[in-house]
Amino acid sequence: MKSDPARPELTREEALELYYYMRLNRSLDELLVRLFRQNKIVGGLYGSLGQEATSIGTAYALGKGDWIAPLIRNVGSVLVRGYKPRDIMTQYMARVTSPTHGKDGTCHFGDLRVHHVVSPISMLGDLIPVMTGVAMAGRYLGQKIVAMTWIGDGGTSTGAFHEGMNLAAVQRAPLVVVLENNQWAYSTPVNRQAPLRDFADRARAYGIASYSVDGNDLVAVLRIAREAVEHARQGDGPVLIEAKTMRMLGHAQHDPAEYVPREMFEYWKARDPLTRFEKYLDQHKLCNEKEKSAIHARIERELAADLEFAENSAFPPPELAEEGVYCEGCHTIEAEWRRSKEALMPPESSVKPEWTIKNFGGMETEAAVVADRPHQHHQEDQQDSVVEPAIAHPPQTDRKRKISAPAPRRARR
Amino acid sequence: MATVTYLDAIRQALLEEMDRDPAVLLMGEDIGVYGGAFKATAGLLERFGWERVIDTPISETAIVGAAVGMSYLGLRPVAEMQFIDFIACAFNQITNFVAKSHYRWGAPVPIVIRGPAGGGVHGSAFHSANPEMYFVHTPGLKVVYPATAYDAKGLLKSAIRDNNPVLFFEHKFLYRRIKEELPEGDYTVPIGQAMVRRPGRDLTIVTYAAMVHASLEAAQQLAREGIEVEVVDLRTLLPLDRNTIIESVRRTNKLLVVHEDTRTGGIAGEIAALVTESALDDLDGPIRRVTSLDTPVPFSPPLEEHFLPNAARIAEAARDLARY
Numbered sequence: 195m196k197s198d199p200a201r202p203e204l205t206r207e208e209a210l211e212l213y214y215y216m217r218l219n220r221s222l223d224e225l226l227v228r229l230f231r232q233n234k235i236v237g238g239l240y241g242s243l244g245q246e247a248t249s250i251g252t253a254y255a256l257g258k259g260d261w262i263a264p265l266i267r268n269v270g271s272v273l274v275r276g277y278k279p280r281d282i283m284t285q286y287m288a289r290v291t292s293p294t295h296g297k298d299g300t301c302h303f304g305d306l307r308v309h310h311v312v313s314p315i316s317m318l319g320d321l322i323p324v325m326t327g328v329a330m331a332g333r334y335l336g337q338k339i340v341a342m343t344w345i346g347d348g349g350t351s352t353g354a355f356h357e358g359m360n361l362a363a364v365q366r367a368p369l370v371v372v373l374e375n376n377q378w379a380y381s382t383p384v385n386r387q388a389p390l391r392d393f394a395d396r397a398r399a400y401g402i403a404s405y406s407v408d409g410n411d412l413v414a415v416l417r418i419a420r421e422a423v424e425h426a427r428q429g430d431g432p433v434l435i436e437a438k439t440m441r442m443l444g445h446a447q448h449d450p451a452e453y454v455p456r457e458m459f460e461y462w463k464a465r466d467p468l469t470r471f472e473k474y475l476d477q478h479k480l481c482n483e484k485e486k487s488a489i490h491a492r493i494e495r496e497l498a499a500d501l502e503f504a505e506n507s508a509f510p511p512p513e514l515a516e517e518g519v520y521c522e523g524c525h526t527i528e529a530e531w532r533r534s535k536e537a538l539m540p541p542e543s544s545v546k547p548e549w550t551i552k553n554f555g556g557m558e559t560e561a562a563v564v565a566d567r568p569h570q571h572h573q574e575d576q577q578d579s580v581v582e583p584a585i586a587h588p589p590q591t592d593r594k595r596k597i598s599a600p601a602p603r604r605a606r607r
Numbered sequence: 608m609a610t611v612t613y614l615d616a617i618r619q620a621l622l623e624e625m626d627r628d629p630a631v632l633l634m635g636e637d638i639g640v641y642g643g644a645f646k647a648t649a650g651l652l653e654r655f656g657w658e659r660v661i662d663t664p665i666s667e668t669a670i671v672g673a674a675v676g677m678s679y680l681g682l683r684p685v686a687e688m689q690f691i692d693f694i695a696c697a698f699n700q701i702t703n704f705v706a707k708s709h710y711r712w713g714a715p716v717p718i719v720i721r722g723p724a725g726g727g728v729h730g731s732a733f734h735s736a737n738p739e740m741y742f743v744h745t746p747g748l749k750v751v752y753p754a755t756a757y758d759a760k761g762l763l764k765s766a767i768r769d770n771n772p773v774l775f776f777e778h779k780f781l782y783r784r785i786k787e788e789l790p791e792g793d794y795t796v797p798i799g800q801a802m803v804r805r806p807g808r809d810l811t812i813v814t815y816a817a818m819v820h821a822s823l824e825a826a827q828q829l830a831r832e833g834i835e836v837e838v839v840d841l842r843t844l845l846p847l848d849r850n851t852i853i854e855s856v857r858r859t860n861k862l863l864v865v866h867e868d869t870r871t872g873g874i875a876g877e878i879a880a881l882v883t884e885s886a887l888d889d890l891d892g893p894i895r896r897v898t899s900l901d902t903p904v905p906f907s908p909p910l911e912e913h914f915l916p917n918a919a920r921i922a923e924a925a926r927d928l929a930r931y
């Protein structure tokens with residue numbers, strides 16, 4: 195799907211909202227750096243500078259009932275899901291008012307009821323199977339939700355990534371995985387993770403749809419993310435989106451990133467996602483100076499109020515360390531059913547416990563011939579595989595829909 | 608009342624919980640069409656369908672991870688490890704993701720991870736292990752290891768209904784070797800409660816799983832010699848029922864801990880520390896332990912028999928301690 199450059203893809207309302215999030219993400223990051231330098235942050239500070247469009251454009255494509263699991267740099271994604279700057283600040287400042295009450299820091303928080311955000315852990319890759327489970331449970335309950343999570347170029351080297359992607363693929367789970375290729379895993383460049391030009395190619399191994407997109411082009415990211423979310427929601431299986439972007443700071447504040455060639459920073463600075471989105475807004479006259487100033491003023495006001503809240507918040511009482519290891523009646527576990535439970539109970543649920551085997555796997559079969567030719571093995575091969583009722587909900591009429599992976603767009607100067 | 612094996616008790620618990628609550632579903636390798644490597648899930652696919660009995664790829668991390676994600680939406684998945692040795696493949700997911708979820712951000716993880724554990728069946732180093740202590744050392748998990756068919760059924764039901772992640776160890780040596788009459792209808796056995804299997808005044812044996820039976824056999828032998836042994840079956844290893852252990856030691860004044868797990872870092876060490884902290888003055892002798900050797904589980908029958916504790920070794924240690 196190509197966009198018409200003459201016509202904006204965004205409504206005015208969307209454009210203004212997206213600008214608010216982009217600017218807020220950037221300003222919050224800058225504020226956190228100041229707080230770090232003032233020694234007000236406990237532990238490390240992990241920036242999202244340069245990656246805002248990827249976080250915001252992808253999360254913005256989701257609906258209200260959908261679920262996300264961010265990584266540490268996806269501040270923009272959690273803001274889009276309704277968390278406030280004070281939540282990030284109090285997390286980084288280890289205050290009792292933080293979403294985890296000081297039990298954890300950074301973007302390591304979540305909420306099952308309102309925001310539908312699953313907290314990340316530091317071990318990369320683990321979120322992929324977890325969000326596969328979220329997606330499968332949503333389908334099981336008849337909710338028609340999509341689960342989205344993010345992974346870095348480095349995170350795709352883990353076994354958990356592979357196991358999760360593969361399970362999602364065989365289950366045709368409504369999962370969108372955003373692979374943020376920010377060129378660096380701590381100090382290790384991307385070509386030491388995998389010898390791939392496009393990390394989207396990893397999707398081929400799972401027989402699922404994929405895209406590569408310019409991760410610093412907010413409008414392109416949103417367009418692709420919306421398409422991917424729709425694909426997943428329709429029951430056509432998981433999607434991998436590679437967003438090419440750049441981590442514009444070190445791994446964390448302590449890291450001056452001297453291992454990154456200066457020219458590389460300059461290359462990407464010329465492609466700054468916020469500047470580019472501002473240009474887009476100007477070009478399409480989606481936001482005048484007055485509106486921009488109003489957004490800036492709103493952000494300044496909100497950040498000041500939230501900072502005051504955070505700084506006036508107490509540290510947690512020491513005894514809190516002892517609490518909450520187990521759920522001892524503090525939670526009621528209840529699923530939100532949007533389908534009849536009868537279909538899941540006998541006698542309606544009864545099946546003949548037999549596999550349906552369509553081809554016998556020898557070299558002379560068509561599937562094997564295709565598999566024998568590397569690089570011509572596309573997702574439609576999967577259409578021949580067994581699709582049981584369990585993974586075909588909702589029922590599909592046309593399984594041949596194919597999404598080709600557009601070549602990564604060259605950034606405009 | 609019908610006579611039911613330990614294995615069938617597990618299958619019954621799964622079936623009855625799935626009948627009771629559509630939020631309960633199963634995931635694992637070869638559990639559906641095949642009915643599981645030990646047939647613990649036989650007939651469940653036929654009864655509950657593809658959505659509730661899910662055959663997965665060989666991906667223990669993904670099985671556990673997906674179970675976690677499902678539980679966040681209010682489901683109660685039961686994940687099978689084909690052999691509990693393979694739980695090591697999901698170690699990170701369990702110790703870092705599952706165990707810390709409720710503590711860090713208040714998200715309960717009502718899942719059960721169950722599978723066949725233990726030796727005595729010549730399964731060699733990768734199909735015989737007792738890896739429970741990795742997880743007993745992990746706050747946030749519950750670890751259950753029943754010794755009888757009654758407990759297996761009642762504890763598995765409790766595990767499924769628990770709001771916390773429960774690792775449910777099943778001793779494969781017991782699967783088809785022990786059977787008992789189970790009551791008709793629904794019953795549960797509470798997690799976290801040990802049980803005195805046999806009362807005695809001369810010394811206490813604290814044990815669990817298959818070693819409960821070896822210890823009872825030893826106790827019978829010793830009774831003929833005039834030594835009355837009290838046998839405490841832990842049933843749950845985490846949280847540990849400290850009171851039952853301490854109360855028993857206060858009655859008998861001597862403690863022998865028996866486990867099939869290897870010696871160093873086994874739960875005997877923890878129990879010894881607990882008893883010396885809380886009941887040192889009640890002890891009339893050293894705390895002793897009978898355990899497996901500190902080696903991997905060897906394959907050849909004479910080697911494995913040498914590796915494992917048995918009733919004779921337990922009786923010998925108990926006799927020594929009684930005489931102390």
